[in-house]
Amino acid sequence: MIRGIRGLASLFLTGSLGATAALGADSDITIKTFQFKPTPIEVKAGTRVTWANADDITHTVTSGTPGSRDGRFNTPLAGKGATFSFTFPEAGTYAYFCDRHQSMRGVIYVK
Amino acid sequence: MNTQWIRLSGGAVIVALFGVGCSMSPAMTHSMPGPTARAATSATAAADLRTGLNALLGEHVMLAAAATNAALGGRQAEFAAAAAALDANSVDIARAIGSVYGAGAEQAFLPLWRRHIGFFVDYTVGVATKDKPKQDRAVNDLVGYTQDFGAFLASANPNLPKAVVADLVKTHVLTLKDVVDAQAAGNHPKAYMALRGAAGHMAMIADPLAEAIVKQFSSKYAAQ
Numbered sequence: 001m002i003r004g005i006r007g008l009a010s011l012f013l014t015g016s017l018g019a020t021a022a023l024g025a026d027s028d029i030t031i032k033t034f035q036f037k038p039t040p041i042e043v044k045a046g047t048r049v050t051w052a053n054a055d056d057i058t059h060t061v062t063s064g065t066p067g068s069r070d071g072r073f074n075t076p077l078a079g080k081g082a083t084f085s086f087t088f089p090e091a092g093t094y095a096y097f098c099d100r101h102q103s104m105r106g107v108i109y110v111k
Numbered sequence: 112m113n114t115q116w117i118r119l120s121g122g123a124v125i126v127a128l129f130g131v132g133c134s135m136s137p138a139m140t141h142s143m144p145g146p147t148a149r150a151a152t153s154a155t156a157a158a159d160l161r162t163g164l165n166a167l168l169g170e171h172v173m174l175a176a177a178a179t180n181a182a183l184g185g186r187q188a189e190f191a192a193a194a195a196a197l198d199a200n201s202v203d204i205a206r207a208i209g210s211v212y213g214a215g216a217e218q219a220f221l222p223l224w225r226r227h228i229g230f231f232v233d234y235t236v237g238v239a240t241k242d243k244p245k246q247d248r249a250v251n252d253l254v255g256y257t258q259d260f261g262a263f264l265a266s267a268n269p270n271l272p273k274a275v276v277a278d279l280v281k282t283h284v285l286t287l288k289d290v291v292d293a294q295a296a297g298n299h300p301k302a303y304m305a306l307r308g309a310a311g312h313m314a315m316i317a318d319p320l321a322e323a324i325v326k327q328f329s330s331k332y333a334a335q
Contacts, residue, residue, distance in 0.1 A: 033212065033266040034219040034259075056273050057262030101259065103222035 028052065029106065031059050031077065031098075036106035043088065045110050050085040053077035060099040061086075074099065157332040161321035167204050168313035174200055175228065175287060176306050179235045180294045201225055211324055212267050223263055227256045227284070234288065238295045250288070257281045270323035279316050286312050 027043050029036055032054040043049065051061045061084050063072035072094070075084040088094060088110045098104035174197040181190035201224050209217025230252040237245030261277030286309035293302035325332040 033216050034223060034263050035215050037215070055262050055266045057259055101223065104219070 026050065030054050031104075034059075034098075034101055034104055036096075036098075036104060039106035040109060041107075042109040042111060045091050046087065046089060047110070048085050048087040049108060050083055051077065053082045054080060056080045058100060059104065061096055062099045063094065063096050065095050065105070066097055066099075066102045155332070157321070157325045160324060160332065161318065163207060164317035164321050165314055167200060167207060168317045169310050170200050171197070171204065172283075172287060172306070172310045172313055175231065176290050176294070176302075176309070179231070179291045180302070182235055183239055183291075183294050197228065198225070201228065208267075211328070216267060220263065223259060227253060227260070227280075230256060231287065231291070235291055235295075238291060250284075253284045253288075254281060257284065264320070268323045268327050270326050271320070275319075276316075279319070282312055283309070283316065 027041055027047055027049045029038070029041065029049060029051045031037075031051060034055065036051070041049075053059055056079055058076055058078045060074060060076045062069060062074040064070035073084070073086050073096075076082075077084055088108065091110050094108040094110060096106050096108070174193055178190055178193035178197050181187075181193050201221065204224060205217045205221035208220045230249050233252065234246055234249035237243070237247075237249055257277040257280040258273070260280045261271075261273035261275075264271045264276045265273035286305065289305040290302055290309055293299075293305050
């Protein structure tokens with residue numbers, strides 16, 4: 001029950017809006033100080049997005065939200081320098097989060 | 112001991128910790144209400160930072176101990192008030208971080224900080240209900256949390272080595288655990304002596320944190 005309340009509460013603790021990245025072929029997201037930056041970003045369909053961990057701790061890049069994982073990707077980035085890339089072939093709104101620190105959220109708008 | 116209430120209070124404290132709104136002033140050194148407020152001992156921004164962090168972190172320990180003592184004693188109204196005050200303190204600490212590293216860091220820090228309070232709630236519930244596996248899980252979570260906390264500050268400030276910060280926070284966890292254990296045992300002299308130690312230890316976190324921030328932003332905190 002406590003975990004459920006934590007998860008519910010964390011929904012209300014996020015929501016910072018970062019800069020919107022320019023449309024392009026590739027896009028990079030840095031994980032630093034327990035934040036995905038930038039977020040949200042907007043990219044064209046077919047763009048390969050790469051996440052790079054700049055924190056000295058394991059984060060994950062997990063698709064969906066803690067309460068609704070969509071199974072597209074769930075990759076641990078074990079420490080500083082670890083990267084993960086994913087190509088988004090279709091338009092849509094793609095949420096992702098860190099499974100170890102579930103208040104860390106991001107969104108990618110694919111046009 | 113009202114174990115049923117303790118079981119419920121684990122959830123109640125989380126609700127209280129997440130439910131309290133933010134009403135503190137943006138200036139960290141002006142955000143310390145009531146009797147815990149301390150005047151800056153110097154007119155410099157660096158001294159303000161140091162005294163502000165010491166006050167906030169010392170207050171954190173005192174309020175956490177008040178909350179666990181009330182919970183273990185089954186005093187629900189007192190517990191709710193202590194938990195609310197503890198969360199207000201958490202918000203102030205996050206704002207202090209945000210005043211240095213920006214709103215994004217503040218928003219990232221607050222849930223991370225609240226997380227360790229949640230683990231302490233788990234531990235306190237485990238102690239109250241004599242649930243050793245729950246206590247052990249909570250201790251493991253807290254020890255793991257020290258690495259997260261160390262990584263956060265190391266990422267924000269290159270003058271703060273992750274391992275050093277993690278070790279300091281581990282001592283915070285262990286000293287506060289001693290307080291909870293003594294409270295649960297009804298050993299008041301030991302509880303209050305442990306509380307003195309736990310509160311005093313926070314200077315070991317606040318001082319190097321302040322010094323590292325001053326070093327990182329030396330022009331901002333240059334002597335006035």
